[in-house]
Amino acid sequence: MGDRIREEATALLATLRAGGLMVATAESCTGGLIVGALTEIAGSSDVVDRGFVTYANEAKTEMLGVPAGLIGQHGAV
Template identity: 75%
Template sequence: MTDLAPLVPAATALLARARAAGLMIATAESCTGGLIAALLTEIAGSSDVVERGFVTYSNAAKSEAIGVPAALIATHGAVSRAVAEAMAEGVLARSHADLAVAVTGVAGPGGGSAEKPVGLVHLAAARRGGERLHLEARYGDIGRSAVRLSTVKDALRLLERLIGV
């Protein structure tokens, strides 16, 4: 099980900055399975900042829930920059949030390939009417929980960058 407790201070600071800026956050998560939203909503008072979260673990969920074109997934694969960016855009289109973060990757221990190894994660973040960010992280085969925890940390950092823009 992934221990999110060490990330509570960073998440608390993120929520305070979003609150001060009047911004709402939404998430779309694949390899983290809802950990980003869980971390944010662990903090009392988060309901005035966290708008909603989507766990889109399967390719069908990515298409049905947040509008990622199936052809995009077929062309690039679910673990790709194109899909992560489409996930973030889909969240903004299907929510009232101002900021969206999306993650898709190979947490392991299996499922990797030479082209897309265990530990590869694509993160994307978008601000309504504004900045778009992407991060390709290659955490390595450090264990499922560690990949997921590292992804959550980087997702928080992307959201922080969007608030600062």
């Protein structure tokens, strides 16, 4: 991972910790890179809840609850 991405991910994790927050991601075209950048940092499990990579439209509707009509109308990206 590049230095800039590591710095931003570290800052995000610190902000989440400070606020007592957790994060979950839902990714498609990024293929899990966002949650991967976060979980590569030691100790991230205290604020990273889960990550979904839903590339297929069917997965977006089944796992994330995105209405099929919405995807049909606007596209998935």
